[in-house]
Each structure stands twice: as structure tokens, then as C-alpha cells.
Amino acid sequence: MAPAESGKEKAGKENTSMEKDRAALPRTVGYLHQKGGTGKSTLAIATALALTQSGRRVLLLDADYQGTSSEWGNRYGHQCGIETRSQVQPILDREVGRFAGSFDDILIDGPPSLSEMTESILKACSRVIIPVRPALPDVWALPWLAAIIRKLASQGHALQPLVVFNQYSGEPLAPLREEVEKWHLPLHDETLPLDPAFAQVFFGKLPPGPLAEKLLGLLENGQK
Numbered sequence: 199m200a201p202a203e204s205g206k207e208k209a210g211k212e213n214t215s216m217e218k219d220r221a222a223l224p225r226t227v228g229y230l231h232q233k234g235g236t237g238k239s240t241l242a243i244a245t246a247l248a249l250t251q252s253g254r255r256v257l258l259l260d261a262d263y264q265g266t267s268s269e270w271g272n273r274y275g276h277q278c279g280i281e282t283r284s285q286v287q288p289i290l291d292r293e294v295g296r297f298a299g300s301f302d303d304i305l306i307d308g309p310p311s312l313s314e315m316t317e318s319i320l321k322a323c324s325r326v327i328i329p330v331r332p333a334l335p336d337v338w339a340l341p342w343l344a345a346i347i348r349k350l351a352s353q354g355h356a357l358q359p360l361v362v363f364n365q366y367s368g369e370p371l372a373p374l375r376e377e378v379e380k381w382h383l384p385l386h387d388e389t390l391p392l393d394p395a396f397a398q399v400f401f402g403k404l405p406p407g408p409l410a411e412k413l414l415g416l417l418e419n420g421q422k
């Protein structure tokens with residue numbers, strides 16, 4: 199008969215299996231801002247293309263009833279090797295575990311609203327990218343999202359939000375940075391330029407190398 203396992207050995211094995219489970223969980227990144235047109239869908243799709251190009255298995259989840267990412271997926275998902283699904287019920291935090299082992303990254307394209315869905319996306323994600331155009335109305339809309347992020351962080355959710363100026367074309371950033379800092383949201387030190395190449399991702403075209411690097415840089419930023 200095999201000798202009985204000591205408590206310590208058993209706990210060691212359980213830890214190893216928990217570590218394996220965690221390692222198998224895809225990296226989950228949300229693109230969120232309740233303001234419309236800031237670049238959530240563009241950045242989610244462009245990043246999906248950049249990640250796929252680098253050999254990662256990507257699931258693009260469309261959490262927006264407008265259906266931009268799912269429509270893109272219907273047209274280009276197959277040829278670009280990106281699986282796209284629509285999930286407009288606020289159950290993403292429970293759903294993402296289902297994809298453990300099947301994908302390396304899950305990118306969630308969020309809706310231009312604040313709702314139960316916002317919380318569900320935030321709970322599902324380890325990284326939350328908040329694109330803002332370099333204009334005060336986009337920045338003024340941040341406090342509500344910041345309040346939800348603070349609430350969830352206080353409940354122990356490991357959120358890593360990052361605000362990034364998108365569609366930048368030389369606007370003075372200092373007053374905008376000052377506004378963002380009021381809400382204690384980390385702000386990316388690089389900007390994403392206003393660049394027609396971003397419109398091309400809606401035709402299934404890869405973002406050019408330097409833009410792809412910038413997009414992938416948003417995911418790293420000190421953490422994986």
C-alpha cells in the first residue's frame with residue numbers, strides 16, 4: 199500500500215495545481231469608457247490583430263450592443279485568425295473562466311455607458327485600458343468610471359486601470375493630465391496618435407509595426 203500523503207505534501211500539490219490553473223487563465227483586457235467614440239473598439243480590434251500577429255490566441259469579446267467588434271468578426275475574424283463573440287449580458291466575470299486553456303488573451307470591447315456591464319467587465323479584467331481623446335469632455339467624463347474602479351478595488355478586485363490619450367495630434371496635454379490626475383487613475387506616458395492606419399483595422403489590416411508595439415506596450419506597462 200502506498201504511504202499516506204502528509205498534509206504538507208498534499209498542500210504542496212494543491213498549490214502547484216492552483217498555480218497551473220492560474221497560468222492557464224487567459225490575460226483579460228477591457229477597453230472601457232462611457233464616453234462614445236474614444237477608440238475602445240478600434241484599440242481592442244487593433245490590439246487583437248497585433249497579438250495574433252505575434253502568435254497569441256486571441257478571443258475578442260464584444261460587450262457592446264452596437265456590435266462593432268462582432269460585425270468586424272463576422273467579416274474578418276476568420277481570415278485574421280481571431281475568434282469573436284458577442285456577450286451583452288453582464289456576466290463576463292463569470293464567463294471568462296470558461297476560456298481557460300483555449301486562448302492566451304481575451305480582449306473585451308466595452309459599451310459607451312456605465313451599467314452593470316461596466317462592473318462585470320472590470321471584475322473580469324486584470325488590465326483595463328481607458329482611451330480618452332485629448333479633449334476636456336472625454337476627461338470630464340472620467341470620475342464616474344474612476345468611482346466604480348475605486349469601489350471594486352476596495353472590495354479586493356485586482357484592477358489595473360490605465361488611461362491613454364488616443365487620437366493625439368499635438369494638443370497641449372498638461373491641463374488634461376492635471377484633470378486626469380484628480381481622479382487618481384494611472385495615465386500612460388505615451389500617447390496613441392491620430393493616424394489613418396487605425397481606420398484600416400476595420401478592413402482587417404494589421405496596424406503597422408510601431409503602432410502595434412504601442413498597443414502591446416499598453417498591456418505590459420509593468421505587468422503582464
Ligand SMILES: Nc1ncnc2c1ncn2[C@@H]1O[C@H](COP(=O)(O)OP(=O)(O)OP(=O)(O)O)[C@@H](O)[C@H]1O
Binds near residue numbers: 238240
Ligand atoms: N488613433 C486613432 N486615429 C485615427 N482614428 C481613430 C483613432 N482611434 C479611433 N479612431 C476612429 O474614431 C472613430 C471612433 O472609434 P471607435 O469606434 O473605436 O470608438 P468607440 O469608443 O468604440 O466608440 P463607441 O463608444 O461608439 O463604441 C472611428 O472612426 C475610428 O476609426
Ligand SMILES: [Mg+2]
Binds near residue numbers: 239264308
Ligand atoms: Mg465601440
